[in-house]
Amino acid sequence: MDTSDARNRIFARIRGAQQRPAELRETEHAAAQDYLAHHPSGPRPALPDDLVAHFILKAEALATTIARVPALADAPAAVAAYLKARELPTDAIAWPTLSALDWAGAGCHVEFRKPHGTDLVGITGCFCAVAETGALMMQSGPETFASATLLPETHVAIVPVSRVVAGHEDAFALVRSERGQLARATNFIAGPSRTADIEQTLVLGAHGPYRVHVILVDGA
Structure with a gap:
């Protein structure tokens, strides 16, 4: 069963409640990518080679x-x-x-x-x-x-x-x-x-x- 349409409608309602456009703007995508690229990683355990x-x-x-x-x-x-x-x-x-x-x-x-x-x-x-x-x-x-x-x-x-x-x-x-x-x-x-x-x-x-x-x- 393909649930993509239902999922997209749910996301559109959430964005509407946040007073944002139904579709993700390019600037939002770029901001998320920039955050991921520059956000420091948390502490991680040392692993063997x-x-x-x-x-x-x-x-x-x-x-x-x-x-x-x-x-x-x-x-x-x-x-x-x-x-x-x-x-x-x-x-x-x-x-x-x-x-x-x-x-x-x-x-x-x-x-x-x-x-x-x-x-x-x-x-x-x-x-x-x-x-x-x-x-x-x-x-x-x-x-x-x-x-x-x-x-x-x-x-x-x-x-x-x-x-x-x-x-x-x-x-x-x-x-x-x-x-x-x-x-x-x-x-x-x-x-x-x-x-x-x-x-x-x-x-x-x-x-x-x-x-x-x-x-x-x-x-x-």
């Missing part, structure tokens, strides 16, 4: 599992090995951005579409990964739909090591430099979904996948 190793450490602490491959072409075999080792189905849905990879040759049947209720495995890329927290940053789009990370019980993310950044500040800066603005849905995935709302008992898979597995790609 090896951001990838730190990301792995933090991600595993969140119950994310990790595999590492030398090249993007090796990712399908790594995904198949993970699924078979855990006796999970090798039928999956995936982002269309991954359609050029040889999934059939690795023994996986992959459809490049949004998930249905019966799809158990979702395979995606990610916008970037955050070493400080072990989280994955997702930016939604026509070929990078957020539902692939939320609906299937198992989420497998393919992450180039070149897209591992130090902190969340760096992740947002990367969005601004590469895309200009945040996507309609910006999600940070920090391990499997979990809740302890009922009797303080930890339950996985409450609001999303039971499993998150990351394939780190060295040559990408």
